[in-house]
Amino acid sequence: MSVNGGNKETLLDIRGMEVHFETRRGIARAVNEVDLTLYKGERFGLVGESGSGKTTLILALLRMIKTPGFIAAGSATLDDGTDLLKLNREEIRRVRLKRVAMVPQGAMNSLNPVMRIGDQLMLTIREHAEDGEIPDKHTQLKQVEELFYRVGLKPAVARLYPHELSGGMKQRACIAQAISLNPQLILADEPTSALDVVVQRQIMQTLRKLQNELDATVLLVGHDMGLMAQFAERVGIMYGGKLVEVGPVEDIFHNPQHPYTQLLISSIPNFEIKGEFRGIPGVGLSLLDPPTGCLFHPRCPKAIDRCKSVEPQLKEVAADQLVSCLLHEEDQHAPAS
């Protein structure tokens, strides 16, 4: 894939990100020492089961973590040196939408129910305009129509209220809002999980088209492996708040290296296998009482003794493929996949 070879410029560099939640029973490390580099113009898929920290990670990037959660450590640096995790309230407000935008999961809960769709978008345009450069109403309207055209909505939708829109139209309106200020990074949190598959495909194609037009980076978060296979160029797998494997989408699906990824890939149902069921043994971990060593070792069929005590680090095992597994730290023990 072109993005993975040749000149890739870094857009966002996440180093040592830690997001903790304080509970009565102790601290839960929802995002645990995550290092991740996103390149300009790429589509990156972040996969994990519920509770793996994938949504927390993107909320932290926009600084939308609410108490009892807090960003405990780390940095997330944009290409111009801005560290998203260190900005103050006003600074992060200026970054939102203009540089980093989000397409939410539940589009129905993300629009103001008592405001016309067009007015909501015009508000966005005004709120985020540079000081003293607020465009006049006519220009704002023109901009909204232009945005609607790009996401596949008719201009008449501007006069409608959210409840008059179908689920797919609402998600399109949210995408229009997200791209309204030409961001370089679009964070999409399961944007189609509430939609029907036919509509899902259209929305994802629209998102893909816009990503191309804007040359933006899309970080797609979700657990639908089919969607990831089709949309993402690179995929990262999270387990218990940690990134356990990162690689090009073909490698993740055809040659996964981490035992968790291997089980995850083999558990995807498809139209080839009937009456056969493969899952991942054991139960998910508790963030309040995580196992020592590798977080996955209690469920891992390939675990060795050292996995109980030694915490693996994310290391490059092949070109562009990073894996956090002790089996890969000792080259001679590399598991057959």
Added chain:
Amino acid sequence: MPPLLEARNIRKVYHGGGQLFGGEVSETVACNDFSLSIDADNPTFTTIAGESGSGKTTIARMLLGVLDPSGGEVLYQGQDVRDLKKDGQQRFRQDVQAIFQDPFEVYNPFYKIDHILTTPIYKFGLAASKTEAYEKIQEALRTVGLRPEETLGRYPHQLSGGQRQRITIARALLLKPKLIIADEPVSMVDASLRATILAGLHTLYKDFGISFIYITHDLTTAYQVSENIIILFHGAVAEAGSTEKVIKDPQHPYTRELIQSIPVPVPGSGWIEEDIEEKEVEDLDAEVHTSGCPYALRCPAAMDKCQEPPPFFRTEGERAVSCFLYEESPVLQGNDLHEVFRERDR
């Protein structure tokens, strides 16, 4: 011997909308003329598949007798479920069990797991003594792959979603049902556990001869577990028959669109690039009001004839398609979809 459960031309119309602010009263046909019979002696595993709003949960609720049909009737052993007397009611509630979507909502957080398992034993008088009751509970838990010592004595919040869903299956099992209606039983469960739960349901069908009606929007899991499938679109059955045939070689234009829309887990297979027709995209999931084929408005093959409701054409032994494209095939007599279904291999 009448079938265990039979839906005869059931229909459900919801009225509503607009009254508060003086608008027009709208009618939503959630289910239009649905017929299906489940025979206890010949178990079947049938999926009812459809997108949100297609009426699949409405059908499940009518089959369970918790929602009255606006037309037609649901019969348990030949008797309308609304007219069942006390003992008939009791047998119906034992023979036909339900598993619901959300394993978090079905538990009372103040009771230990034991409570949800002992209640049916007590209510249905399934055990003569406490010891026997616990033996039965332990057996049911083991059947669904849970260790009794790790489950009993605990509170719901101490168990994972997958464990809770398996306990609801164990509870259904205790009653030795003949039919289990499972409404999206794995949609709230993580992918890694999904397989375990589906495997459990499949075993109950294969080894215990329990019939299943599996309600889902996910055709990949439907393909994995079920032998027969019913594809719903806006309250009407588009296509029904053997899962293998319907999914691998869909005939109804809607089924085709649906299956092409599924993102397959194979990178680079063109799902995102391929241009789909950009016609009126925003109206796709709007309400449909027509007396004819509900898919006609969107259908690339629509004809004038589609203004009338299409009957089921039996295009082959194990398939019925409600579409005039197949009008040369014989019409399915009596509308009962059971006719085209495959029974458990013996």
